[in-house]
Amino acid sequence: MNNPIRPDAVLVQAVIAGALSFAHLHDLAAAAGQTGWKAWAYPVSVDLLLVAAWRRLRSDGPSRLAWCWFLVALVASLGANVATAGFLDLAHPPGWLRFGVAGWPALAFLGGTLLAHSPTPHQASVDRVPEPEPVTATRAPEPAPEPEPLPLAEPPAALPEAAPAPDVEAPAALVAHARRLADDHQARTGIPIDRDTLRSRLGVPAPMADAITAQLT
Template sequence: MNRPVRRPDAVLVQAVIAGALSFAHLHDLAAAAGQSGWKAWAYPISVDLLLVAAWRRLRIGRDGASWTWFAIALAASLGANVATAGLLDLAHVPDWLRILVAGWPALAFLGGTLLVHTPASTAAAEAPPLEPELAVPEVELHRTDTAPVPAPASTPAELAPAPVKPSAPVPAVPAALVEHARSIADAHRKTTGEPITADTLTARLGLPGPTCQAIAAQLELT
């Protein structure tokens, strides 16, 4: 089975060319600064690794540390490219450049450690908070296919008038009490010349109302 031949990506080709040239320039600058042998080849690897680590961290969360170490690694790579373009005499490298090249391993180690072990602010934390969902009011559903239940018919007992409560029985009055009340009434007639009333007799006897009314009825008082 024949597989289609893909065309080379122009960006990938440019990345390979730029990486190779930057690698060679960093090697030449390190060798000119007194780093010979395998040490001169380790410098471009260190710079490229720090540049890649800072770029990967920038893709996760863009913070100040990521931009700082990305700028340091990019400056080291661009500085080597410019320095080896004929602007610097590689046979007589200045002392400050030798100091920078000699101190680069410690600086690169510090940057890589901070990039790996310092948490980055993710893009999700920078995103604006989502609006709260609108509460949907609950709707109570009722069935309309069922016939309404008729109200129960009133029974004959409910339509019938309420029975009349019997009146309280008239209390029986002893004959002696009746005679005592009669004597009070006669004395009142002799004193005032008028018959005693039921209210006056009730006040004079001091008995319960029903009993006094029964006595007044027997004495035919009004």
């Protein structure tokens, strides 16, 4: 079911105020020499610019452009209403009034064009193409410095002749372990391992160390 049309007091008031303002603008334009359809076009131009600026303010938020043209259209509308209240002799309008009415179409055209085609802050942020990040040349890693050659080790001094080993028999596993220690010592220091060092590494008594040293040599 269609809802019945109910009169709205605010809407009725807006229609009455708009009709009065429209008539005042028409009378002012006609008094300034704009006759015929031109006098009727002036109220439409002023009211449309006022509505366009207000819509821009409501939809896109406050901006200097929208506020500027809203105030221009508001001053034109209020000026026309006040001028027709007897403050001016419309039978003999002054020159500045004729000048303003004649220049209004160009001014309204400029305002309407700027309001229609100026990008909003949201559109400006969307249309802005992000600038490419500067490409920084990656520096190739410098080659690691070659290790300096180790100085040649002096030839190892001859081991002192071992005293005749006592009659001690070293286990084969212990001898194999001692050989690994001797080889490691030779590789690290460049000299053969001596008896005292071998003894301390193995933790064996002196006779056992002598027997193992004799087997290593």
